Amino acid sequence: MCNKGETVKLYVVGVGPGDPELITLKGRKVLEEAPVVFCPSTKGHSRALEIIRGFLKGQKVVLLEFPMKAQNPKVHLTKASEVILKELERFKTGTYVTLGDPSLYCTFFWIYDHLREKVSVEIIPGVSSFTAAACAIPLPLVLGEEKLALIPVLYCENLSTYINDFDTLVFLKVKGKIKDLKEFIDVDRYRVFYIKRATLPEQKIWEGLEALEDNDEDYLSLVVVKKCRS
Ligand SMILES: C[S@@+](CC[C@H](N)C(=O)[O-])C[C@H]1O[C@@H](n2cnc3c(N)ncnc32)[C@H](O)[C@@H]1O
Structure with a gap:
């Protein structure tokens, strides 16, 4: 299990609405440096991953399956949190990507409470x-x-x-x-x-x-x- 004391860090990057050039410099930097990238997906497809694909340099990509619902069922949230924690235990840092800006209707905030006590989280805004x-x-x-x-x-x-x-x-x-x-x-x-x-x-x-x-x-x-x- 991750221990916040050992500076395990998760970045959350808003990758903008579609044009990869609209990702911020900071977002791109943490993405390129991340050993593991977490991408929310539905039925195995991730729109955020499509946007950032050109920036990846062989990092491990982990798809997190979330069904399209206002409130995702607990089972998916728990599973996604567990997968993230397991990967961070190994890599110590990673980046979660999300469409547009993370503060707007972003699935990540459904799992934030599961993660915040165990890892340090930094959220990097994106163009909405x-x-x-x-x-x-x-x-x-x-x-x-x-x-x-x-x-x-x-x-x-x-x-x-x-x-x-x-x-x-x-x-x-x-x-x-x-x-x-x-x-x-x-x-x-x-x-x-x-x-x-x-x-x-x-x-x-x-x-x-x-x-x-x-x-x-x-x-x-x-x-x-x-x-x-x-
Ligand atoms: C779950 S919300 C995510 C919003 C996102 N966090 C943002 O900052 O734009 C998804 C909705 O955002 C809108 N959306 C996202 N990207 C879009 C785009 N490139 N063009 C038009 N609408 C878009 C659509 O209405 C879509 O149903």
Whole structure:
């Protein structure tokens, strides 16, 4: 079992939304120096690993399987923590990579409590998908007195309840939920942007409600809704 006293260290690196050049210098440095890299995955596929693959120089890569759920079942969290601790016992340091910025909907925080008592953890920020998307449009998400809301559509009911309190709303996890969004957006009062695969070569940006595809199954898509300035 790892003992925090013997300076066992885990870095958590936000690898950004897709373009590998958007990873920070610090993130890239710890990644390149890590003897072992932990990648969250679903059904054996890791989007974070795809982004960083070009930076790897023969390090051990460990896929940690997490199902797509708001709260991952305890069994997966316990297993992932145990795997990380076992590898750190051997290598003394390692890096966990995560999409975008680690502070936003990142699976790592479900296991943080299991690890923090046993190893030292340093978290390195990354470029978030929604700020990257806003820059790509380009659109200031908020200016002056404006307020911003970040909403994971997949887990929210009654989306219309948020609309009056904010000037800009960013909807993440929109896969399978586009129809719900369309129902409450008043196109006379709001500009609507639909961004798929921000910063990747296949990035696409549409403006207008009609662009939203009811059956969008792309996990890497988001919607920005911004009140028209009068
Ligand atoms: C679990 S959240 C992770 C958010 C991430 N930590 C961040 O800072 O962007 C996953 C959601 O982020 C959004 N997302 C992540 N990368 C994206 C990209 N390249 N383009 C558009 N949306 C993206 C999608 O809405 C996706 O369903």
